[in-house]
Amino acid sequence: MQNRKHLISVARGEQKADLVLKGGRIFNVFTGELEEGDLAICDGRIAGIERRDDLATGTGCGEDLTAGKVCNANMGHYEGFTELDVSGKILCPGLMDGHIHVESSMLSPAEFAKAVLPHGTTAVVTDPHEIANVAGAEGIRFMMESSKNLPVDLYFMMPSCVPATALDESGAELKAADLKAFYEDDRVLGLAELMNAFGTVRGDEAILSKIADAEAAKKVIDGHAPDLAGKELNAYIAAGARSDHECSTAYEALEKLRKGQWIMIREGTAAKNLNALLPLFEDQYFARCILVTDDKHPGDLLNHGHMDDIIRKAVRAGKKPENAIRMATINTATYFGLKDRGALAPGYTADVLVVSSLEDFRVEKVFKAGRLVAEDGRVCAEGMSGLAVSTENLGEAYPAVRHSFHVRELRPEDFALKETGKWKRVLELTPGELLTKERILPSKLENAASPEGQGQNMAASDMGIETPDGKAVAPGVETDLDIIKIAVIERHKNTGHVGVGFVSGYGLTRGAIASSIAHDSHNLIVAGTNDVDMAVAANAVRENEGGLAIAVDGAVLSSLPLPLGGLMSELSAAAVEEELLHMKSQARALGVPEGIDPFMTLAFTALPVIPKLRILTKGLVDVEAQAYVPTVFD
């Protein structure tokens, strides 16, 4: 109340503003115009804009559209305790990412905020789907707690599909009642991507009950339904899905838009739909469209940017910056029901960007709630001080996040094939695609050192033995055909489950690569040419309580700890990116080809919703059949 009274008083010009940005042009999201004027800020909110034409005439009525009218505006400039000359510059509202999973940046919320802030992002809507698969409701609470008071607002959508399928072994299951409890929090905006479109249009009651709860709480419901069309799409929308971020053609997007969905145009590190969806930037359609990344990796954030990068790309493709900017500001706020975000107008949060031109859209300064938090591509220490929350302290309060590994030490024999048979089933990767193929080949289990032999070596020498080249490969591995082993180790509940299969196209000729990022359940995945290195790499991740590791010849070559749920580092984006680049170059040296991301490709190999074959904790899965299939058989 007192804040509001103060704001009103500053808006009237009775009291000084905290900050006045003077002499610039202000981008108006409601009309698409640039207005010349001074922007007054107080208590983190915009008090008012004083247009230059008002000042010039002294009547408040400098512009006259129809009949003139005597205005009762009280005149005089806004004055501030701080005044900043922004002549020649343009002021824009802070940018918002409408759909992201912050965990997938591999950064803690605080470090994520530091990475995106210099690019003008002042709010993101995140679906804590990844951490929820590891740590359930506690994981969501961790993300919410560790993002409080950050200079980037994190809003949350409640993960609708944890676990992704019944086949998988995740760390947690989220039922309707688990999600419902979160809707009381104002930062929780709704139910996240309804990935189970199949179940939704068949009236699955568990899904409908989650939808009903979100609707009752007056929240939004995000859809996720690639390629859905016609009557199936009608059913999906009638069920409650209000948006879609999976459109890969303008035709698909327009059908969804016409049927009432908001279209989230996705352009991130992995999925890039911007070019295909450029028609939606036109005047007729843009008002129901929102820009999103649906994940950006640290290097991409550092080197290319965040929402600013999408705006620049759209402008380079010939689209109006006025529309693109609105698709990352007011449209996002409108869809999510955020009434004081996405515009520079009285009462709105003072999230303000300074740019030199809408076309270039290089963010020069970022004010978050009226405070200078980034300048010339760098976060300002002052602006950040006292804002960022240390995850170290928080971690101990969230043991399911900070200590998410529950698996005994692994031995080479854990990766031994239990079955025998003439044939082996191989999961074939395709560069640049998430779809996999299935290949059936002669098993050739004999062309390697016996797993027993390996096990003995290990036990005898504490894994320090140098194995001769060509001898270390596990049974069935054929490096000349690019066929190696892949395994997923259940790591949430210490069940001892290890699924083993073969993969081709990954390229490794020696060693093993392990990761605790393995969609969606984030068990421990490892690919390698031999069981010893697979055990060494996996144990390195285990000892770090999560992360990435590379092992060769029985020794750890490198590792990146991701101790927050096995998903996120506590380091800065630059530090994470440096280590990632280092490890990727090691992986390339070990044979992983261009077109295959050594870690991301591995992560998606465990996602049992994309055809054809995937690997889970109990073995290979035929996605279309949603059933386990044997790795070796007659």
Place this chain on the structure above:
Amino acid sequence: MQNRKHLISVARGEQKADLVLKGGRIFNVFTGELEEGDLAICDGRIAGIERRDDLATGTGCGEDLTAGKVCNANMGHYEGFTELDVSGKILCPGLMDGHIHVESSMLSPAEFAKAVLPHGTTAVVTDPHEIANVAGAEGIRFMMESSKNLPVDLYFMMPSCVPATALDESGAELKAADLKAFYEDDRVLGLAELMNAFGTVRGDEAILSKIADAEAAKKVIDGHAPDLAGKELNAYIAAGARSDHECSTAYEALEKLRKGQWIMIREGTAAKNLNALLPLFEDQYFARCILVTDDKHPGDLLNHGHMDDIIRKAVRAGKKPENAIRMATINTATYFGLKDRGALAPGYTADVLVVSSLEDFRVEKVFKAGRLVAEDGRVCAEGMSGLAVSTENLGEAYPAVRHSFHVRELRPEDFALKETGKWKRVLELTPGELLTKERILPSKLENAASPEGQGQNMAASDMGIETPDGKAVAPGVETDLDIIKIAVIERHKNTGHVGVGFVSGYGLTRGAIASSIAHDSHNLIVAGTNDVDMAVAANAVRENEGGLAIAVDGAVLSSLPLPLGGLMSELSAAAVEEELLHMKSQARALGVPEGIDPFMTLAFTALPVIPKLRILTKGLVDVEAQAYVPTVFD
């Protein structure tokens, strides 16, 4: 849940729809396009639209914007238990009125619904400000209860200024706590027009507390600030006012729109801003604009229509019907946060209009929640059966509404002037304007029969005496100068307060006209040439427990009972209009000139927020001074 499952199943084409509207074109509010297709309805909601181009190609992908894509739509026509051929017709969403006070139609909610339904109105957002001034929270509850299950959805905004000013004597006062209790109801959308802009920008805590409650409940807050501009407007918007319906120039409207307010373009019986605001129908602005009436009288509704009339007017003025229609459908729904209103799309309420052309916009059929409720300008009895609520039964449960008169029988001497003096103060009316002027004239209290004489006559003859012409006028009345008496009788709490003044411009040469519609407190107002007729007319209203009455020569000439709060009839719009026309013609015969509405002008003469002079229960009020001033003085 079961309804939703059924809807989804019908949408998929697995089960028959209740109704399929076949062969028409469907107006898409999201894109402004007309789509050829069939509309399937079930359980009152839209299950889906099947586009004709989908049907033609059989692939669901008849139109190809960029790269073609194989659709997985299951094909085949929607089938319905009822199928209606609407070939050659256009289907539109039902229209919404974004700001109205239903009481001002003088009709009960049920009769109001019957009047607007044939014009395509399927929802209105009403501010029960009038009944609240009479019966407080009970009056609001009465409006909500008596509008349940009507074929027109009534949504409610909570009156923010009851009473309008501290000077007035209303039937109730509504504090923040009284309003807050209503926000739990889903039909309550927010806080109604913040008329006290003066108090708001000065940080009045009672107002800010009402605003804070509405914001905390995630509701909207309507503004009401004619002519406010510049920094004062910034302050008002920063305080929370999200819309404005008082703009009378495009310049004013654009300043408000640019500062983030939604602009309600008002075109009703009294206030007509459409022509001035036509620039806002352009593509750049219309998406933040909403059409409203802010009151229509029964005759206007019957003869010209409701929202359909505004759309037709805009089109005649050269504006795109696509924009105008969206300003009365999806825009209204968006502003008020009504997520399933204002569009023809899966999951939306099946409020569907059938028209032959967007330009003519003559509503031929109206479906409310999938049910045919009006056709060719008439309500369908079947569609209405079981829907309308009888106010007669409800009235007894709401005694403050049904029995709102608390005033003893009036006598001529109640209207006698208590003061003496050389001068009298006259409230001067101007045809076609709400503003009044003040005139000071010689009192001439001697030029009439003495009030005592009148009183004696009355007492002697039970008011049946025929008074000789020219003798019956009260002291100070000068019919040759068009100066008569006017009085307001407190009628809520039987305080016995009667304010007496003089009025010019009303035109009466004989008799008296009384009304219990007297903004905003709705006390009993009466204007007349003599105290006997004033008492007779006032008593006729009193006996009816509200309404209008005309008396001449000591006898009642005509009366229209408005027993619901003294504001609303229980008769149909046609019956009310017939009696109103009859009484208006009687008033004209008694001298009321064209340009003065015998009842509406009277009603506004008691509103102490419009300069210059008004009459309240304690006498004449100088609005600018917000103080009582004597009627007769030296």
